[in-house]
Amino acid sequence: MKVLGVSGSPIEKSNTDRAVQALLTATGLETEFVKLSNLTLEPCRACLGCVKTNVCVIQDDGTALAQRVKEADALVIGGYTPYCSLDSRTKAFIERMYQLRHRNALMAGKLGAVVMTSAVPHEAVPAICDMGIQSVTNYMNEEGMRVVGSVKIIGNVPCVKCGYGDGCQKSGIQMIYGEEATVDSVGIQTFEEQPLSLEAAEALGRKLGEMLKGNG
Ligand SMILES: Cc1cc2nc3c(=O)[nH]c(=O)nc-3n(C[C@H](O)[C@H](O)[C@H](O)COP(=O)(O)O)c2cc1C
Numbered sequence: 001m002k003v004l005g006v007s008g009s010p011i012e013k014s015n016t017d018r019a020v021q022a023l024l025t026a027t028g029l030e031t032e033f034v035k036l037s038n039l040t041l042e043p044c045r046a047c048l049g050c051v052k053t054n055v056c057v058i059q060d061d062g063t064a065l066a067q068r069v070k071e072a073d074a075l076v077i078g079g080y081t082p083y084c085s086l087d088s089r090t091k092a093f094i095e096r097m098y099q100l101r102h103r104n105a106l107m108a109g110k111l112g113a114v115v116m117t118s119a120v121p122h123e124a125v126p127a128i129c130d131m132g133i134q135s136v137t138n139y140m141n142e143e144g145m146r147v148v149g150s151v152k153i154i155g156n157v158p159c160v161k162c163g164y165g166d167g168c169q170k171s172g173i174q175m176i177y178g179e180e181a182t183v184d185s186v187g188i189q190t191f192e193e194q195p196l197s198l199e200a201a202e203a204l205g206r207k208l209g210e211m212l213k214g215n216g
């Protein structure tokens with residue numbers, strides 16, 4: 001049994017990466033972690049060149065990655081929400097996995113789990129993190145996968161790290177946390193310091209592991 005985890009976050013050792021890795025470890029099974037920003041992955045061209053072969057015609061890392069996805073028994077997808085939408089690497093990954101769909105339904109029956117990081121608080125309206133989770137869940141459902149669960153994480157608005165967060169006219173710090181908020185008052189959000197998210201990731205990993213072993 002093998003569980004493959006992918007992260008669409010380009011930030012080094014990001015919250016999304018670490019949450020996906022924590023979930024993978026908790027499965028107790030053989031796992032592999034892929035950071036999409038380390039690969040070259042063009043979006044789907046909608047050319048339908050993969051229909052007969054289940055292999056994409058684009059010559060980049062997406063073809064080898066699809067083979068690893070095909071071999072995995074479960075897929076964990078971690079994304080984040082720039083401009084209140086699913087990030088482009090995660091989206092491109094999902095679209096490229098279209099090659100595993102045609103005629104043979106190569107994803108059907110696999111287990112799936114979702115990790116989503118959002119700088120906007122989870123209780124905000126509209127619920128940005130939920131929207132990202134829904135995007136990934138739609139993919140998994142459409143491919144006939146069994147979605148076991150999802151984990152939400154509070155991430156960092158980039159302005160806490162850019163060096164100009166307190167003086168910038170478009171600082172996301174005030175936009176998200178209010179007029180009086182500053183770089184120091186907001187601080188850095190880490191996955192490990194969010195007990196509910198950490199526990200949810202580990203619990204979801206354990207559940208995935210048990211289900212794959214036939215105990216769930
Ligand atoms: C260009 C850009 C736009 C962003 N816009 C949003 C946004 O609209 N809503 C939001 O919740 N987070 C937004 N973010 C913040 C990301 O969700 C945040 O950086 C997230 O924590 C990244 O996850 P990571 O820490 O795992 O890398 C934006 C980030 C970038 C780089």
